[in-house]
Amino acid sequence: MHVVVDQDLCGTTGQCVLTLPGTFRQREPDGVAEVCVARVPPALHAAVRLAASQCPVAAIQVIESDAGDDERASAELAPSPAEAERHAANDQRNPGGHDGTV
Amino acid sequence: MDAQETTATCRDAFAELASPTCIQDPYPFMRWLREHDPVHRAPSGPFLLSRHADICWVLEATGDAFRGPAPGELARDFPRAATSLSLNLLASTLAMKDPPTHTRLRRLISRDFTIRQIDNLRPGIARIVAARLDGMAPALERGEAVDLHRQFALPLPVLVFAELFGIPQEDMFGLATGIGAILEGLSPQASDARLAVADATSASVKAYFGDLIQRKRTDPRPDIVTMLVGAHDDDADTLSDTELISMLWGMLLGGFATTAAAIDHAVLAMLAYPEQLHWLQGDAVGVKAFVEEVLRCEAPAMFSSIPRIAQRDIELAGVVIPKNADVRVLIASGNRDPEAFPDPDRFEPARFYGTSPGMSTDEKIMLSFGHGIHFCLGAQLARVQLAESVPRIQERFPTLALAEQPTREPSAFLRTFRALPVRLHAKGG
Numbered sequence: 001m002h003v004v005v006d007q008d009l010c011g012t013t014g015q016c017v018l019t020l021p022g023t024f025r026q027r028e029p030d031g032v033a034e035v036c037v038a039r040v041p042p043a044l045h046a047a048v049r050l051a052a053s054q055c056p057v058a059a060i061q062v063i064e065s066d067a068g069d070d071e072r073a074s075a076e077l078a079p080s081p082a083e084a085e086r087h088a089a090n091d092q093r094n095p096g097g098h099d100g101t102v
Numbered sequence: 103m104d105a106q107e108t109t110a111t112c113r114d115a116f117a118e119l120a121s122p123t124c125i126q127d128p129y130p131f132m133r134w135l136r137e138h139d140p141v142h143r144a145p146s147g148p149f150l151l152s153r154h155a156d157i158c159w160v161l162e163a164t165g166d167a168f169r170g171p172a173p174g175e176l177a178r179d180f181p182r183a184a185t186s187l188s189l190n191l192l193a194s195t196l197a198m199k200d201p202p203t204h205t206r207l208r209r210l211i212s213r214d215f216t217i218r219q220i221d222n223l224r225p226g227i228a229r230i231v232a233a234r235l236d237g238m239a240p241a242l243e244r245g246e247a248v249d250l251h252r253q254f255a256l257p258l259p260v261l262v263f264a265e266l267f268g269i270p271q272e273d274m275f276g277l278a279t280g281i282g283a284i285l286e287g288l289s290p291q292a293s294d295a296r297l298a299v300a301d302a303t304s305a306s307v308k309a310y311f312g313d314l315i316q317r318k319r320t321d322p323r324p325d326i327v328t329m330l331v332g333a334h335d336d337d338a339d340t341l342s343d344t345e346l347i348s349m350l351w352g353m354l355l356g357g358f359a360t361t362a363a364a365i366d367h368a369v370l371a372m373l374a375y376p377e378q379l380h381w382l383q384g385d386a387v388g389v390k391a392f393v394e395e396v397l398r399c400e401a402p403a404m405f406s407s408i409p410r411i412a413q414r415d416i417e418l419a420g421v422v423i424p425k426n427a428d429v430r431v432l433i434a435s436g437n438r439d440p441e442a443f444p445d446p447d448r449f450e451p452a453r454f455y456g457t458s459p460g461m462s463t464d465e466k467i468m469l470s471f472g473h474g475i476h477f478c479l480g481a482q483l484a485r486v487q488l489a490e491s492v493p494r495i496q497e498r499f500p501t502l503a504l505a506e507q508p509t510r511e512p513s514a515f516l517r518t519f520r521a522l523p524v525r526l527h528a529k530g531g
Contacts, residue, residue, distance in 0.1 A: 008205070
């Protein structure tokens with residue numbers, strides 16, 4: 001999964017940064033949101049979809065179609081976004097886990 | 103109109119919201135509106151929407167199906183729009199602009215309101231909170247009543263703004279005194295006399311900012327005013343004189359009364375629901391849940407103050423909103439809509455536990471900061487002020503009680519206070 005912010009549309013509210021501070025950040029000069037990960041780890045898929053749906057100006061677009069993505073993380077009962085982000089960070093520090101796609 | 107009559111029909115919801123009954127408790131009337139007249143049209147023209155889903159839709163469609171008012175259109179609501187200084191300033195604020203002008207102006211200022219910048223203000227805000235509570239303590243401990251609104255809730259945002267703007271505290275208190283009068287003059291129900299008072303106050307605020315801009319030019323400092331003056335002087339196409347003054351004036355209008363009201367309501371919630379105090383005694387996640395629930399239950403700005411103009415005929419709940427109609431949203435009602443928040447009149451911080459700010463566990467939007475392109479610029483600043491103050495008040499004065507009933511401002515639009523007298527409850531030792 002990839003996620004992009006439409007920087008013309010961005011309302012600079014920072015809502016996405018509050019939801020997933022490790023995935024989104026605000027540009028220094030004007031507060032416009034940026035994505036700071038090249039690819040969204042599977043554990044964060046549900047949280048990123050949530051952040052996209054919660055953007056006050058609908059500026060976040062989720063591109064689902066990565067071949068080989070593990071969709072298990074999009075289960076109905078997802079952890080809170082920030083919690084999922086911490087878990088994802090742990091997964092990346094422990095590449096021996098079973099959630100990696102490569 | 104009493105409650106019995108409102109169950110049959112309501113001619114003008116804006117007038118009803120200004121009635122003494124609604125000033126005291128507007129929520130029964132808002133419930134009636136949601137159930138019987140969710141797409142209300144006032145005789146003077148504006149529509150008023152009261153259901154959560156409709157409000158969200160309008161706010162999301164602002165900039166698209168809805169636009170800001172054209173220069174002549176303010177005159178429909180405000181016959182004196184052409185001659186009133188307050189209305190002229192209002193017409194130039196961010197909230198009245200559409201993209202791309204809105205985008206250009208908002209990005210100039212959003213640099214200073216990023217989540218990181220606001221987080222950097224936290225220690226300064228905590229210091230102000232501690233100093234104000236220290237200031238209240240001796241009188242409270244002597245058993246005297248203290249007006250928490252005037253001694254704490256209002257001074258906190260005023261002092262925070264003094265730092266942000268880089269102006270002396272006493273000057274900011276002087277400006278803050280006038281803001282209430284300006285807000286009342288801008289209400290759709292305001293009399294000519296009130297608008298005249300608002301205009302006189304706006305003139306003095308404008309004159310103050312004119313001098314301030316000169317001072318920041320000769321003595322630049324790391325503050326918002328210096329930054330905006332720099333943007334204006336670099337390129338007046340980026341920020342005109344009028345836009346600069348309106349921007350500063352608009353931030354004061356949006357930032358004081360609303361933040362103070364949220365703090366007042368948080369204290370009232372602490373006193374009314376002692377069984378919910380545990381939210382304030384644990385970690386930041388619990389504090390956030392408590393604060394969001396206060397904001398949901400008591401939206402300081404009850405309906406949208408800016409007109410949203412329909413770009414085409416729009417049908418909503420069987421009612422046609424004609425093209426060019428002025429549509430307002432009653433966000434305080436959307437926050438109490440059981441379709442979005444079950445058992446909506448119950449104070450229940452658990453609705454916001456572990457969620458992103460402004461989102462319930464059911465993924466419904468808490469509307470008090472708005473939604474869409476005009477989402478409150480100062481939302482995070484307000485949240486940090488609440489998070490840094492409400493638990494501290496509880497911790498410092500655990501036996502706080504009302505000394506007498508609070509006095510509300512008689513406003514149809516803002517749910518704010520004039521006084522909130524408190525004292526310490528004597529608990530045998």
